[in-house]
Amino acid sequence: MLSWVALIVVLMIAGSFFASQQRARGVAQGDLAALHSRPAYHGAYTALWVAIAGFGVLVLGLLLSNIAIRSALFAAIPDSLGPLSQIERDLIVSDGVAIASGEVASRSDAAREAVGARYGTLMMVRNVGLALLTLGAAAFAYMRSSAQISLPFRARNRTEKIVQVLLMVSAAIAILTTIGIVASLLGQTLAFFSDIPITKFLFGTLWSPLSGVHSGSMDPDKVGAIPLFAGTLLITFIAMLVAVPVGLFAAIFLSDFASQRARSIIKPMLEILAGIPTVVYGFFAAITVAPFLRDTGAAVGLTISSESALAAGIVMGIMIIPFISSLSDDVINAVPQSLRDGSYGLGATKAETIRKVILPAALPGIVSAVLLGVSRAIGETMIVVMAAGQGANLTANPFEAVTTVTVQIVALITGDTEAATAAGPAFTLGFTLFCVTLIFNVIALRLVRKYQESYD
Amino acid sequence: MTESNPPLPRAKFQCRGVNVHYATTHAIKDNDIDIYDKSVTSFIGPSGCGKSTFLRCLNRMNDTIEICRVTGDIRLDDVDIYGSDIDPVQLRARVGMVFQKPNPFPKSIFDNVAYGPRIHGLAENRADLDAMVESSLRSAGLWDEVKDRLSSSGTGLSGGQQQRLCIARAIATQPEVLLMDEPCSALDPIATEIVEELISSLGETYCVVIVTHSMQQANRISERTAFFHLGELVEYETTHNIFNTPKDDRTIGYVSGRFG
Numbered sequence: 066m067l068s069w070v071a072l073i074v075v076l077m078i079a080g081s082f083f084a085s086q087q088r089a090r091g092v093a094q095g096d097l098a099a100l101h102s103r104p105a106y107h108g109a110y111t112a113l114w115v116a117i118a119g120f121g122v123l124v125l126g127l128l129l130s131n132i133a134i135r136s137a138l139f140a141a142i143p144d145s146l147g148p149l150s151q152i153e154r155d156l157i158v159s160d161g162v163a164i165a166s167g168e169v170a171s172r173s174d175a176a177r178e179a180v181g182a183r184y185g186t187l188m189m190v191r192n193v194g195l196a197l198l199t200l201g202a203a204a205f206a207y208m209r210s211s212a213q214i215s216l217p218f219r220a221r222n223r224t225e226k227i228v229q230v231l232l233m234v235s236a237a238i239a240i241l242t243t244i245g246i247v248a249s250l251l252g253q254t255l256a257f258f259s260d261i262p263i264t265k266f267l268f269g270t271l272w273s274p275l276s277g278v279h280s281g282s283m284d285p286d287k288v289g290a291i292p293l294f295a296g297t298l299l300i301t302f303i304a305m306l307v308a309v310p311v312g313l314f315a316a317i318f319l320s321d322f323a324s325q326r327a328r329s330i331i332k333p334m335l336e337i338l339a340g341i342p343t344v345v346y347g348f349f350a351a352i353t354v355a356p357f358l359r360d361t362g363a364a365v366g367l368t369i370s371s372e373s374a375l376a377a378g379i380v381m382g383i384m385i386i387p388f389i390s391s392l393s394d395d396v397i398n399a400v401p402q403s404l405r406d407g408s409y410g411l412g413a414t415k416a417e418t419i420r421k422v423i424l425p426a427a428l429p430g431i432v433s434a435v436l437l438g439v440s441r442a443i444g445e446t447m448i449v450v451m452a453a454g455q456g457a458n459l460t461a462n463p464f465e466a467v468t469t470v471t472v473q474i475v476a477l478i479t480g481d482t483e484a485a486t487a488a489g490p491a492f493t494l495g496f497t498l499f500c501v502t503l504i505f506n507v508i509a510l511r512l513v514r515k516y517q518e519s520y521d
Numbered sequence: 522m523t524e525s526n527p528p529l530p531r532a533k534f535q536c537r538g539v540n541v542h543y544a545t546t547h548a549i550k551d552n553d554i555d556i557y558d559k560s561v562t563s564f565i566g567p568s569g570c571g572k573s574t575f576l577r578c579l580n581r582m583n584d585t586i587e588i589c590r591v592t593g594d595i596r597l598d599d600v601d602i603y604g605s606d607i608d609p610v611q612l613r614a615r616v617g618m619v620f621q622k623p624n625p626f627p628k629s630i631f632d633n634v635a636y637g638p639r640i641h642g643l644a645e646n647r648a649d650l651d652a653m654v655e656s657s658l659r660s661a662g663l664w665d666e667v668k669d670r671l672s673s674s675g676t677g678l679s680g681g682q683q684q685r686l687c688i689a690r691a692i693a694t695q696p697e698v699l700l701m702d703e704p705c706s707a708l709d710p711i712a713t714e715i716v717e718e719l720i721s722s723l724g725e726t727y728c729v730v731i732v733t734h735s736m737q738q739a740n741r742i743s744e745r746t747a748f749f750h751l752g753e754l755v756e757y758e759t760t761h762n763i764f765n766t767p768k769d770d771r772t773i774g775y776v777s778g779r780f781g
């Protein structure tokens with residue numbers, strides 16, 4: 066029913082646009098120049114108000130009434146059932162709703178029937194009330210704003226003002242979401258650290274947070290995240306060992322050696338590489354690269370386990386190549402041609418020019434590309450989940466399985482331990498990850514900005 | 522040749538039948554010119570007439586432009602510089618170039634000047650290199666202004682100083698020829714005057730070729746002037762004759778300010 070109301074509001078918006086436009090024309094009596102604002106602005110002004118009033122009331126009404134109905138349903142649970150746990154109460158309410166909407170409930174009894182009946186009437190009242198309220202608000206908005214139409218009325222300025230406010234609201238939503246996420250991460254992290262000393266988390270070398278939680282609380286000696294940090298660092302290091310030289314050389318080739326034609330083919334190909342979903346890289350690592358490394362290792366007498374830091378690192382490096390090459394290509398291209406000319410004009414070869422002029426000039430940009438690559442590597446999840454292993458080994462041997470921060474977050478959240486218990490360490494790891502990548506990104510962006518300033 | 526001509530030194534560059542094409546643009550059309558040593562030669566003409574293009578033929582900088590094709594015969598000291606045995610990189614060490622916009626490297630003043638000597642291995646040791654940097658900066662008239670801050674960045678200098686730094690950088694490579702493409706067009710009048718004096722004095726030791734859009738500048742600093750129009754070398758004479766007794770109608774029109 067309310068979707069019909071929404072549709073009617075849309076029609077009203079369109080209708081009020083044309084009606085007000087028409088009305089403005091009428092007011093002008095043929096002399097459009099006499100109007101302060103063109104008729105379309107009068108139409109837009111009215112339509113915007115109708116939209117804001119209609120949808121504002123509808124959305125707000127839905128939000129508030131849902132909250133109200135929910136608490137009314139809890140109140141409708143007969144007291145005769147005695148004290149109930151929150152989970153049982155939740156279950157009764159959701160069963161009641163299911164009964165009222167004709168769906169399958171887990172159980173049917175008098176209490177549930179009562180809740181269901183209450184839900185039916187409340188919804189009925191809510192829908193009719195909200196429909197009337199919405200349409201009324203839209204109509205009222207139309208009448209008020211179209212009554213304002215006159216020759217000197219500044220519909221354009223007001224429309225622009227409204228649009229400006231709407232843009233600001235959109236920006237605010239993005240910012241508030243970010244703040245909300247960070248705040249909840251921070252809150253959970255602080256809660257976790259109120260149980261577990263932060264030093265145990267940061268410097269402990271044993272990671273097995275869920276072992277023994279069944280018997281009671283978490284053992285502070287088993288939440289040492291060092292093995293995860295070490296695993297993350299090891300894999301990131303291997304990945305950068307692959308990605309930085311290959312990506313940088315590819316960028317140098319693209320910007321200073323490739324012909325226009327070659328460039329126009331290679332650049333899109335690199336971008337395709339960047340578009341491959343990481344889950345594809347992940348099973349490529351697990352199914353192709355890891356067994357290959359293991360067999361090759363066996364052939365030369367090395368023991369490489371079938372899940373290894375090496376396999377994950379190499380594939381992650383391949384994933385990051387296009388990232389580094391495309392960013393570096395941009396900064397190398399941004400080095401002014403005049404510097405190249407200056408160097409060639411002094412009798413420098415291409416290699417000398419690249420080594421002594423272009424790379425030093427582009428260095429801040431290249432460093433920032435590498436930092437952004439590092440922060441991607443640290444946050445990358447799919448590849449390591451599939452190819453790096455689960456065991457929290459503390460080792461620097463790339464041939465062994467290691468685990469990373471992201472892998473452990475996945476394990477905690479998707480594991481069958483109760484969410485509330487697993488959330489503590491998971492959120493804390495997530496917050497740590499967030500802080501580290503944030504620092505890398507900020508440094509990288511600063512470097513880029515400084516670099517751009519130096520070449521206008 | 523009239524009596525007022527200075528005595529002819531030997532021709533440093535002998536160019537015959539030079540044509541340059543950019544893809545489909547015919548930028549230089551069958552030009553012959555002799556450019557003399559130990560003097561300043563100006564290229565003038567309306568913009569787009571091919572002055573820069575011709576200048577870049579003389580040190581094969583056009584090689585760095587993918588779509589550019591140069592044909593004809595250009596000899597430096599009687600050797601064909603487009604010959605198969607010529608390495609353009611070595612040629613450019615002999616024929617230095619200064620560009621329109623000052624383009625110091627984002628390095629220290631010292632490293633800017635030492636760039637050429639270093640890549641060509643001209644200095645035996647550090648003291649040698651120091652001496653080269655100092656003498657180049659002195660020749661460019663910049664030594665007194667920068668001697669106390671050789672390690673600060675070359676890009677931090679004023680426009681005029683940057684351009685003199687670029688000239689010092691070119692001199693440090695110990696070239697025989699200096700090509701300058703509108704070296705003063707990005708400078709203010711005072712810096713221009715300083716650089717012009719510098720160019721005049723460089724003309725006593727080097728073969729200097731300068732592209733300029735300012736006829737007064739050509740008049741002030743050069744012995745000979747070549748007037749280009751639409752890719753053609755219309756007239757090439759002593760500067761005095763070009764500005765006082767031009768022969769071609771197009772030259773007359775240009776030097777009297779009727780077009781360009």
Ligand SMILES: Nc1ncnc2c1ncn2[C@@H]1O[C@H](COP(=O)(O)OP(=O)(O)O)[C@@H](O)[C@H]1O
Pocket residue numbers: 543546548566567568569570571572573574575586588
């Ligand atoms: N890199 C280039 N690519 C294509 N065409 C060019 C290039 N450089 C110059 N030209 C063309 O060659 C002609 C001569 O240019 P240029 O030598 O720069 O003239 P000037 O220096 O006298 O102003 C112009 O028509 C110009 O458009």
Ligand SMILES: [Mg+2]
Pocket residue numbers: 572573574702732
């Ligand atoms: Mg030019």
